[in-house]
Amino acid sequence: QVQLQESGPGLVKPSQTLSLTCTVSGGSIISGSYYWSWVRQHPGKGPEWIGHIYYSGITYQNPSLKSRLTITVDTSKNQFSLKLTSVTAADTAVYYCARLPVGAYPIDFWGQGTLVTVSS
Amino acid sequence: DIQMTQSPSTLSASVGDRVTLTCRASQTISNWLAWYQQKPGKAPKLLIYKASNLESGVPARFSGSGSGTDFTLTISSLQPDDFATYYCQHYYSYPWTFGQGTTVEVK
Numbered sequence: 001q002v003q004l005q006e007s008g009p010g011l012v013k014p015s016q017t018l019s020l021t022c023t024v025s026g027g028s029i030i031s032g033s034y035y036w037s038w039v040r041q042h043p044g045k046g047p048e049w050i051g052h053i054y055y056s057g058i059t060y061q062n063p064s065l066k067s068r069l070t071i072t073v074d075t076s077k078n079q080f081s082l083k084l085t086s087v088t089a090a091d092t093a094v095y096y097c098a099r100l101p102v103g104a105y106p107i108d109f110w111g112q113g114t115l116v117t118v119s120s
Numbered sequence: 121d122i123q124m125t126q127s128p129s130t131l132s133a134s135v136g137d138r139v140t141l142t143c144r145a146s147q148t149i150s151n152w153l154a155w156y157q158q159k160p161g162k163a164p165k166l167l168i169y170k171a172s173n174l175e176s177g178v179p180a181r182f183s184g185s186g187s188g189t190d191f192t193l194t195i196s197s198l199q200p201d202d203f204a205t206y207y208c209q210h211y212y213s214y215p216w217t218f219g220q221g222t223t224v225e226v227k
Contacts, residue, residue: 063214096164105170
């Protein structure tokens with residue numbers, strides 16, 4: 001049974017960089033059957049798709065974040081990561097990592113999520 | 121970006137009721153639509169994909185329909201575990217977007 005676990009600071013100062021890592025257990029990130037995704041959810045709002053990455057490094061990113069966003073994969077650690085630069089209070093949200101089957105499917109499994117607050 | 125609009129925002133219902141939630145896309149998305157259920161403090165859970173396909177392990181009282189721009193999620197007989205917020209999401213083109221949610225609450 002796959003498990004996804006987000007990790008990273010829960011508090012980030014404005015203008016700094018938000019960095020999160022998702023550790024995949026119970027399955028290999030290089031299986032080739034999945035993309036690995038990031039989604040965030042502002043308090044009381046619907047989720048917002050951030051982007052996803054294949055184990056080869058191919059990424060698809062939300063244009064609204066693309067200038068500040070980097071998604072990477074570390075196959076040796078079975079992890080993938082998100083970096084968001086120049087954060088503001090508008091980036092305060094619960095950040096989820098998730099699994100996306102290859103092919104015409106939606107995200108089918110999510111991590112538990114981690115709250116990141118941007119505040120001085 | 122394709123906008124997803126859900127209605128109603130809140131739906132009050134009782135156990136055993138048949139409930140229908142609606143999702144409308146701002147342009148055609150064929151049938152590339154998913155429905156998720158989310159409970160407070162938890163991650164979303166996939167219920168329906170490709171508009172009408174039931175995800176493995178999801179009770180058969182959930183069903184989805186629609187294509188193009190108009191979609192529905194129906195719960196045939198509401199159970200206590202079904203009180204939650206439901207989101208639709210398109211995956212027709214990037215960026216993928218979600219609706220704002222419909223909360224099913226106890227009447």
